[in-house]
Amino acid sequence: MGVVPPSMKYNAVSVKEYQRLHKESVENFESFWASQALQLKWERAWSAAFSGSRWFVGGALDPYYNLVGKHLSTTLRDKPAVVVEWEDGSAEAVTYEDLHEASGRAARALREVGVGAGDWVAVIAPQSVEATVAILGALRAGAAVETIFTGFGWWEVMRRLKRRRPKAVVAFSELTRRGKRVDLLLPLSKALERLDYEPEVFVVGGSSRWRGFEELIKGPSVKESWIFSSESPLVGFHAGYEDDFRLVTHRAGGYLVQALAVTRWVGLRARDTVFCTVSLGWITGVSHCLIGALMLGSTIVFYNGAPDYPHWGRWLEIMDYYAVTVFLTTSTALRLLKGNVRAAGYELDALKAIVVTGEPLEAPLWQWAYEELGSGSSPMVESVPGRTGRIPVINTYVQTELGTFVSGNLVNSAFAPLLPGSAGLPLLGFYLDVVDGEGRPLRGEPGRLIVRTPWPALPAEVEWKGYYDTGDLAVMDREGYLSVLGRRDGVIKTSGYRISPGAIEAALEESGAAKRAVAFGVPDATRFEAVVVAAEGEPEHIRRAVRELVGPIAEPSLVIVEELRGEKRWLRQGLRERVARGR
Numbered sequence: 001m002g003v004v005p006p007s008m009k010y011n012a013v014s015v016k017e018y019q020r021l022h023k024e025s026v027e028n029f030e031s032f033w034a035s036q037a038l039q040l041k042w043e044r045a046w047s048a049a050f051s052g053s054r055w056f057v058g059g060a061l062d063p064y065y066n067l068v069g070k071h072l073s074t075t076l077r078d079k080p081a082v083v084v085e086w087e088d089g090s091a092e093a094v095t096y097e098d099l100h101e102a103s104g105r106a107a108r109a110l111r112e113v114g115v116g117a118g119d120w121v122a123v124i125a126p127q128s129v130e131a132t133v134a135i136l137g138a139l140r141a142g143a144a145v146e147t148i149f150t151g152f153g154w155w156e157v158m159r160r161l162k163r164r165r166p167k168a169v170v171a172f173s174e175l176t177r178r179g180k181r182v183d184l185l186l187p188l189s190k191a192l193e194r195l196d197y198e199p200e201v202f203v204v205g206g207s208s209r210w211r212g213f214e215e216l217i218k219g220p221s222v223k224e225s226w227i228f229s230s231e232s233p234l235v236g237f238h239a240g241y242e243d244d245f246r247l248v249t250h251r252a253g254g255y256l257v258q259a260l261a262v263t264r265w266v267g268l269r270a271r272d273t274v275f276c277t278v279s280l281g282w283i284t285g286v287s288h289c290l291i292g293a294l295m296l297g298s299t300i301v302f303y304n305g306a307p308d309y310p311h312w313g314r315w316l317e318i319m320d321y322y323a324v325t326v327f328l329t330t331s332t333a334l335r336l337l338k339g340n341v342r343a344a345g346y347e348l349d350a351l352k353a354i355v356v357t358g359e360p361l362e363a364p365l366w367q368w369a370y371e372e373l374g375s376g377s378s379p380m381v382e383s384v385p386g387r388t389g390r391i392p393v394i395n396t397y398v399q400t401e402l403g404t405f406v407s408g409n410l411v412n413s414a415f416a417p418l419l420p421g422s423a424g425l426p427l428l429g430f431y432l433d434v435v436d437g438e439g440r441p442l443r444g445e446p447g448r449l450i451v452r453t454p455w456p457a458l459p460a461e462v463e464w465k466g467y468y469d470t471g472d473l474a475v476m477d478r479e480g481y482l483s484v485l486g487r488r489d490g491v492i493k494t495s496g497y498r499i500s501p502g503a504i505e506a507a508l509e510e511s512g513a514a515k516r517a518v519a520f521g522v523p524d525a526t527r528f529e530a531v532v533v534a535a536e537g538e539p540e541h542i543r544r545a546v547r548e549l550v551g552p553i554a555e556p557s558l559v560i561v562e563e564l565r566g567e568k569r570w571l572r573q574g575l576r577e578r579v580a581r582g583r
Contacts, residue, residue, distance in 0.1 A: 002417025005374070006390045007352060011415045015479050018416040018425060022480075026431040029453045033429055036261040037253070037456075040066050043227050046253070053464040055254030055456045056230040063234060063252055064140045064225035066260075067294045068103070071096045076270060076297045082132050085318055087176050087305035094129050096297070099136060102129075104221030106137025113200040115167045117142035117226060120236070122166040122199075124148040124157065124188065126175060127280055127302035130204045130213055132290065134170040137216070142226030143167070144233040144249075149281025150175065150184060155507045155549035156245070158191035160238055163247060166199055170213070173205030178309045187548075228252040233460065235291075237283060239400040240498035241471075242490040242569075244506065247461055248400050254456030255287075255403055256295070262404040262427060263292025266394065267326045267353040267411040270297035275324040277303070277315065277333055282497070283400045284357050289328060292404075307333060312340040316348065316373075323350040327373070330358035330496040331365065331395075335526050338368050349376040353411045354393045358496025359528040360484055361395040363421035369393045370420075397423040397432075397484050399470055400498070403457025406430040407482050422481040430455060434476040439467075442476070446485060449474035486528070490572050492521035494529045497553050501572065504550055508535060513545035516564045520572040522579050524557070534560040534575050 004012045013021075025032040030049040037049075037056060046059030062069070071077060076096055083093040094102070115121060121138035123145060125131035131147075138145045146164050148157060150172065161169070169192075175182040185207060192201070201210035228234065230253025238245040266288075268274055276289035293300050301322050307315055315337070319327060334356060354369055370389035392415070396408035408424040409415055416425055426432040431452040434442050439450075451468040458464065473485045492499040501519035508514040514535040521529035531554055535542050539559035547555045558579070564571060 002419050003370075004415070004417050005370075005392045008392055008411070008415045011411075013414045013416060015416055015425075018414055019480060021414055022426060022428055025428040026453050029429060029431070033257060033456050036429070037257045039260055040256060041070065046230060050454060053454070053458060053462065054231050055251070055454075055458065056257070059230035059253050060227050061230065061253060061256070062225050062227050063256060064103070064136060066256060067139070067291060068096055068099050068136060069225065071297050072100055074297075079297070080299045081294065082129055083299065083301045083322065084128055085301070085303045085305075087179065087309055092129055099132065101221055102133045102217050103136035103140055104223070105217045105219055106133050107140035107225070108220060108222045109216045110137055110141040110143065110168055111222070113168060115141050115143050115200075117232075119143040120146060120164050120166040120233075122146050122148055122161060122164065122169045123280070124150060124169065124171040124184070125204065125280070126150055126172060126304050127276070127285070127289075128172075128204075128304065130170070130172070131280055133217060134202075135290070138168075139234075140222060140225040142228070144236060146236040147280045147286055149279055149551070149553075151279075151281070151553050152187075152551040153507075153547065153549045154187035154190035155511065156503065156551060157187055158194050159245070161191060161195055161199070163238075164236060165197070168200040168202065170202045170216070171204070173203050173207055175304065178306050230254070235286060237400050240491050240500040240503070242500065243502040245500050245503050249460040250403055250457050251460055254458060256291070258404050258456040259287045259292040260295045261429075263288050264296055265410040265413050265427065266355055266396070266405060266408055268293055268296045268298045269412065272296075272325045272352075273299040273301060273322055273350075274326040274328055275301040275303070275315070275319055275322070277307070277329045278357070278496070283403065284328070284398055284405075287404045307336060308340065312337070313346065316341060316343060316346040319348055319351065320346045325350050325352045326355060327351060327353075328355045328357070331356055331361045332358060332495040332527055334361070334365055334369055338365060343372050343375070347377065348373065349378045351376065352391055354391065355396060355408070356393065357396045357398050357405065359493055360423070360486075361421070366393055366395065366420040392418055394418070395423050397482060399472075401459050401462065401468075402451070402455060402470075403459075406451070406455070407432060419481045422483045424482065425480050426482065432476075432482060434474050434482075443478050444475065446473050446475050448488065449482075449484065490520055490569070492519070492529055492531055494521065494524070494531060495527045495553065499531065499554050504531070504533065504546060504554055505568070507549040508533070508542065508545055511545065511549055513537070513549070514542060517542075518564055518568055518571045518575060519556070520576045522576060530557040532556055532558045532560065532575070532579055534562060534564060534571070536561065536563055
């Protein structure tokens with residue numbers, strides 16, 4: 001039976017009513033998304049909403065204006081746009097006007113080093129004011145942006161730079177985690193030494209080798225910003241596949257339309273403050289925690305530090321202090337919090353929604369978040385503080401290629417009942433289906449999760465051929481509620497990250513760390529999946545090599561030492577079954 005939290009009581013619709021609205025949106029998907037596109041300011045109208053594999057064909061818009069520029073003539077001009085808390089307790093905040101000035105100076109500096117339309121800028125930075133300014137400055141200069149997770153090792157950073165060939169790179173010199181310094185320049189140096197060209201590099205925190213970030217934000221500011229064709233690249237990522245990480249490029253028009261609409265639907269408005277724990281190196285961090293939130297005029301709160309430092313209540317302390325209204329996090333993060341925090345003693349009454357992504361959110365964990373984090377101290381109708389939930393805990397399904405959440409519940413629209421343990425219903429405009437091997441719909445049993453109609457953030461690398469296979473295994477019940485079970489292939493899903501086993505194997509083999517290697521994932525109670533590597537070599541050497549080359553997120557929890565013969569696909573399957581049997 002579905003749950004309608006007391007806060008959603010007057011915004012709720014029945015599943016049947018939601019199904020009617022959803023059916024209308026996907027049967028007329030072109031007109032539906034065209035109506036959503038009218039929420040943006042266009043410099044040139046499109047000639048066709050969708051044609052071939054392209055959205056808003058012939059249209060043009062100014063991404064920067066739609067993110068920040070439009071707020072400067074409103075009362076939001078002086079509102080905090082980004083607030084950053086650091087592990088040591090220091091904090092900084094910038095307003096929308098501050099972002100406008102700093103990004104204008106960054107755009108000028110980027111143009112002076114040759115960055116312009118059609119170029120790429122790579123941002124290797126944590127959640128920060130500097131990362132936000134760099135991204136906005138690149139867009140104002142006419143460049144597209146790829147954000148790179150700071151937790152990647154030098155091998156993966158190098159390969160991303162090789163593929164995307166950014167004209168400029170903005171990076172941090174170091175981070176602090178649990179009070180310890182983490183050097184970010186060493187992996188960057190190793191990556192850059194192996195490129196066949198030299199991008200301009202700007203470093204936050206100082207460097208004797210490269211320009212300081214201060215050079216990016218000093219001097220005069222440009223007054224204008226670049227007009228993008230709707231079909232121009234805007235943001236890019238690398239998504240994990242079984243063989244390797246692959247490029248994913250989202251085009252300007254469709255991506256911005258989708259990011260604005262979905263971020264608004266799931267809970268954000270101008271009066272909201274969102275606390276986001278998802279890194280800017282991943283799709284959710286960029287689409288919802290930054291771009292969508294800025295377009296809506298929300299205040300974004302970032303924390304750079306571990307969830308347990310200096311104590312396990314640090315995240316709740318931040319939500320209390322800044323009166324956060326939307327908490328956006330991952331299932332793995334909630335699993336870590338569950339056994340270590342109590343909401344008692346923290347004022348969380350400002351919260352109106354908890355949005356969860358990354359991997360499945362099991363029903364018991366949903367129940368804990370609903371009752372522990374979502375109860376608050378002030379009662380609502382039908383709620384008892386500390387005993388029952390009062391606000392929605394929304395699990396969502398997202399994929400890098402899809403660009404935004406595509407399932408969940410709509411806090412700021414037609415709110416259908418929550419089903420604990422599921423990823424909710426397909427959002428308006430997204431035609432999700434679960435099918436068998438012949439493409440026939442399945443209900444109540446596992447099958448292939450596909451998308452039957454094109455979505456506005458359709459990547460440039462995807463040619464629309466009537467449907468899109470997500471690669472995930474899922475169950476859809478007769479009412480349409482979706483439960484995503486994991487990958488159908490060998491891709492590893494750990495702590496909300498999608499890791500390519502082929503990339504781990506290639507890093508070990510091509511670097512000489514192992515003659516042959518096989519990587520795969522096994523179920524893990526906290527991280528959803530843990531990484532396992534089989535290779536010929538000393539286990540600690542293999543573990544250190546993976547950590548250095550690919551990154552700490554891919555560090556294997558188990559290394560199996562043995563001689564490997566045969567096709568890797570079958571080796572992965574056989575070894576996975578063997579580990580599951582405890583051998």
